[in-house]
Amino acid sequence: MPTLDTISGSRALAGLVGFQLHLANMRVMQAAREALAGRNTTPAKVTAMLFVLDNPGCDQTTLSRFMHVGRSAIMKLLNTMESHGHVERRSGRDLRSNGLHLTPQGEAFLAEALELIQESDRHVTAQLTKAEQDQLIALLHKLQGS
Amino acid sequence: MPTLDTISGSRALAGLVGFQLHLANMRVMQAAREALAGRNTTPAKVTAMLFVLDNPGCDQTTLSRFMHVGRSAIMKLLNTMESHGHVERRSGRDLRSNGLHLTPQGEAFLAEALELIQESDRHVTAQLTKAEQDQLIALLHKLQGS
DNA sequence: TATTGTTATACTCTATAACTATA
DNA sequence: TATAGTTATAGAGTATAACAATA
Numbered sequence: 001m002p003t004l005d006t007i008s009g010s011r012a013l014a015g016l017v018g019f020q021l022h023l024a025n026m027r028v029m030q031a032a033r034e035a036l037a038g039r040n041t042t043p044a045k046v047t048a049m050l051f052v053l054d055n056p057g058c059d060q061t062t063l064s065r066f067m068h069v070g071r072s073a074i075m076k077l078l079n080t081m082e083s084h085g086h087v088e089r090r091s092g093r094d095l096r097s098n099g100l101h102l103t104p105q106g107e108a109f110l111a112e113a114l115e116l117i118q119e120s121d122r123h124v125t126a127q128l129t130k131a132e133q134d135q136l137i138a139l140l141h142k143l144q145g146s
Numbered sequence: 147m148p149t150l151d152t153i154s155g156s157r158a159l160a161g162l163v164g165f166q167l168h169l170a171n172m173r174v175m176q177a178a179r180e181a182l183a184g185r186n187t188t189p190a191k192v193t194a195m196l197f198v199l200d201n202p203g204c205d206q207t208t209l210s211r212f213m214h215v216g217r218s219a220i221m222k223l224l225n226t227m228e229s230h231g232h233v234e235r236r237s238g239r240d241l242r243s244n245g246l247h248l249t250p251q252g253e254a255f256l257a258e259a260l261e262l263i264q265e266s267d268r269h270v271t272a273q274l275t276k277a278e279q280d281q282l283i284a285l286l287h288k289l290q291g292s
Numbered sequence: 293t294a295t296t297g298t299t300a301t302a303c304t305c306t307a308t309a310a311c312t313a314t315a
Numbered sequence: 316t317a318t319a320g321t322t323a324t325a326g327a328g329t330a331t332a333a334c335a336a337t338a
Contacts, residue, residue, distance in 0.1 A: 010200045012260055013193065017271050017279060018174040020286040022189075025171035026214055027290060028164040043168075044305090047159065054156045061319060068172055073306055075321070089320095096314045096319040114158055125163050127288050133163060136285045140166040142273050143282070144173060190328090207296065219329055221298070235297095242296040242337045 017143075028124050035120035040084065041113055048077055049110045052087060052100045059097040081106070163289075174270050181266035186230065187259055194223055195256045198233060198246045205243040227252070 013019045032043045064074040081087040086106030092099035159165045178189045210220040227233040232252035238245035271279050
């Protein structure tokens with residue numbers, strides 16, 4: 001049975017990969033949100049648009065699995081994006097499913113948003129050399145069992 | 147002005163440190179939540195308890211700054227932890243502030259919860275060698291400008 | 293004036309369950 | 316029977332603003 005006698009809390013937190021990951025993620029996400037502030041979008045919406053860009057005509061369930069959220073959570077995202085004229089729900093492979101597509105305005109909007117996010121990413125990773133950034137991405141990929 | 151003509155969405159996402167960080171964080175956090183399931187606690191509560199363990203008598207504002215949330219968000223956390231008898235609000239350095247302390251039951255509970263989280267952390271990082279884990283933590287530390 | 297704790301309120305994100313129409 | 320989309324609802328987590336007590 002474990003005891004806390006010999007375990008310092010800070011040491012325990014510092015040694016947990018999960019906790020450091022959480023801190024780093026909070027910093028990066030906040031920077032990304034700030035970079036997109038006033039643009040009526042969020043990092044999640046940019047992620048969704050990038051997926052649709054690469055998978056034109058994909059259905060909502062596929063997108064929801066990629067985003068790691070439920071189908072219903074995708075609805076609000078798509079509804080606002082569609083109301084902004086950035087995404088369209090066209091006919092899909094089924095009569096049940098929709099085919100998702102970026103509109104021309106959506107592509108133009110995405111180009112700007114992506115630039116902002118990439119700039120934010122460069123800024124927040126400026127503490128690392130290019131080699132270290134590649135190393136970090138490789139380790140994160142490996143962590144996910146890829 | 148950027149265009150998307152030559153930018154593949156997946157490539158853009160794969161190259162963003164922030165996105166990979168987000169994916170890895172989601173996996174690690176979900177594993178931690180599952181490890182603590184049924185124990186009436188969360189990773190955030192364990193983090194708070196570890197901080198109080200290392201900083202006995204600290205006030206709520208200090209804890210809120212460490213957790214990167216507002217003072218009011220700390221209230222719900224402390225209220226439930228106090229109702230479980232894991233944390234006590236004693237008199238602090240001021241008549242305004244509370245001094246936070248773990249109860250004996252809180253320390254025992256934390257010892258078990260920390261063991262579960264550390265086991266979850268080991269499991270989720272099993273894809274990495276020990277050297278790679280240390281490397282990852284070092285890179286995450288450096289990313290945060292420490 | 294500034295700070296600490298507190299409360300009330302609202303907002304975002306998400307999960308669950310149920311429904312419909314298709315398959 | 317299974318799946319895709321949808322809707323309503325509830326829960327967690329957080330931010331904001333205001334207030335009382337204290338500094």
